[in-house]
Amino acid sequence: MKTVLVTGGSGFIGSHLCERLLETGHTVINLDNFNDFYDPLIKRRNIANALSYKNYTLIEGDIRDTSLLEQLFKNRPIDVVVHLAALAGVRKSLENPLEYIDVNVKGTTNLLEIVKKNSVDKFVFASSSSVYGINSTPFRESDSLPVQESPYAASKMAGEQFCRAYSHLYGIPIAALRFFTVYGPRQRPEMAIHNFTRLMDEGKEIPVFGDGKSARDYTYISDIIDGIMAAIKLKCSFEAFNLGNSSPVKLSQLINIIEQKSGKMALKRFMPTQKGDVAITWADISKSERMLGYKPKIGIEEGIDRFVKWYNNHKS
Template sequence: MNTVLVTGGAGFIGSHLCERLLQKDCRVINIDNFNDYYNPYIKAANVTEALKNIQYTLVKGDIRNNSVLESIFSRFDIDTVIHLAALAGVRKSLSNPVEYIDVDIKGTVSLLEYCRKINVRKFIFASSSSVYGRNPLPFMEDDNVDSQVSPYAVAKRCGELFCKTFNTLYGIPTVCLRFFTVYGPRQRPEMAIHYFTRLIDEGKEVPVFSNGTSSRDYTYIDDIVDGIVAAADLQCGFEIFNLGNSRPTQLDSMIDIIEQKLGKKADRNYLPAQQGDVEYTCADITKAMNVLGFSPRVGIEEGIERFVKWYKSQSIL
């Protein structure tokens, strides 16, 4: 990996990834449109560290804009594309499915088109555990994945299928990574750990869906970045990997840990499950361990402790 195009590099996962790639002496180009899915000032803060590095170029633009892609691919000798830009998040996809199709499917295909023209060495696609829908646990890469329960999840599955088809047609070495609920510093503000931490900190009521009994395979950001970098270095044709922690945590227990790390009690309001939610996730990571050497190191207690420390450092700024 020498020159890497990261899409969505101002977001939560992308900003951590760009910093890691710069540490590895890569030339990094980040294209991000700083959309207002959540406050764009947060994204501006996410890129401040990377902007100090002369090996980093920030392009404020949209992956659906052909002239922006044209200028990036003609200006830089890109060998690897790591495609994270998306409308991420299940719930908003229920009220706005068309926009999800536009960004998450059409945007992905536009990018694949450029990648085939310049023969990139590797294409990495950020997929999601949501493609498994309500399959039995643990989720495995070769499970049947034809029953998603949200427009977001279907869009991610379509992205995977386009990746596979472009690999078949044009031979682009491609890896689809199915991330399992990623958390850590800079986590998107609407995601559960971040959202609950803020509500508890501010003494507000915490909506506990599925009566607190759902469970998620929360995966720490540094472990996810390890997996992405390993996938970028892998010699392959087309592969799909789960990147998860493989140790699910119940919603109620997750809130217990936040309370303990924050030193404040939650005012819990127990509610039924929400439409579009998958109540249980757990990754089988055998394939990622064997092929990528993936080995998640940060457990939920330590991960939430690190998150809360970061959260507190933000609130005093």
């Protein structure tokens, strides 16, 4: 059983990961600063269940706080770091690029500096499908990465590059996981599936950017958590992996599925394509299948059904 430091453990993906780690007997330290990227009360709710475990510790703090990190590593041996804390989202990064660099690049490097001095079995970095930009699909880990389409994408690519450099220089075993549009219970409220479901439920218009033909490789949260758990166990120096569903869904199709599963009509307001958005994401997952035994199990229909049920039970 390992002691795992999860940064951003109160967020969407992090709270699910902490629960899986606790259920499987690991000790978990969640370092999260409860920033106001979205309502911090939602993050408090995300961790309510995890707080009932005795082998769970919540540290409210910032990944950029070097002395806090030093203290953390001094107080107890940490076997694994899963670094999820970040400013997420493409669109907001266009408004606030410096903050994205500060948290996503400086924050990541600050953690790598600590890990360099305190050896760990594995450092897992949350990267993103956005690093592939407008590459031809499906995206493969061996693709050369193009000009980045947003400060967010550039910050994730930089984070990966720092991981690669630290692994090379100091022998830190690192897995960079490129997540493809993750959804499911607790999804961030501004992300399309959650936002559309809420607006449709409230009888409001949904903003549809572009002509509805853009496509995303939506990946269900439990599949992502399976991939992270496998990456924790993997023996490697530095590896990048796609964690996607390998089955892109058009925006128009996504809206139809939400309508069917929720029984609500979508009032669509068509808007121009947004800067930073790409036409399609599509993961080639053969490397993850081969090296991580990764096999996504939840298709879009089942996943949206589960999400809508969760939404209806939690909307109040």
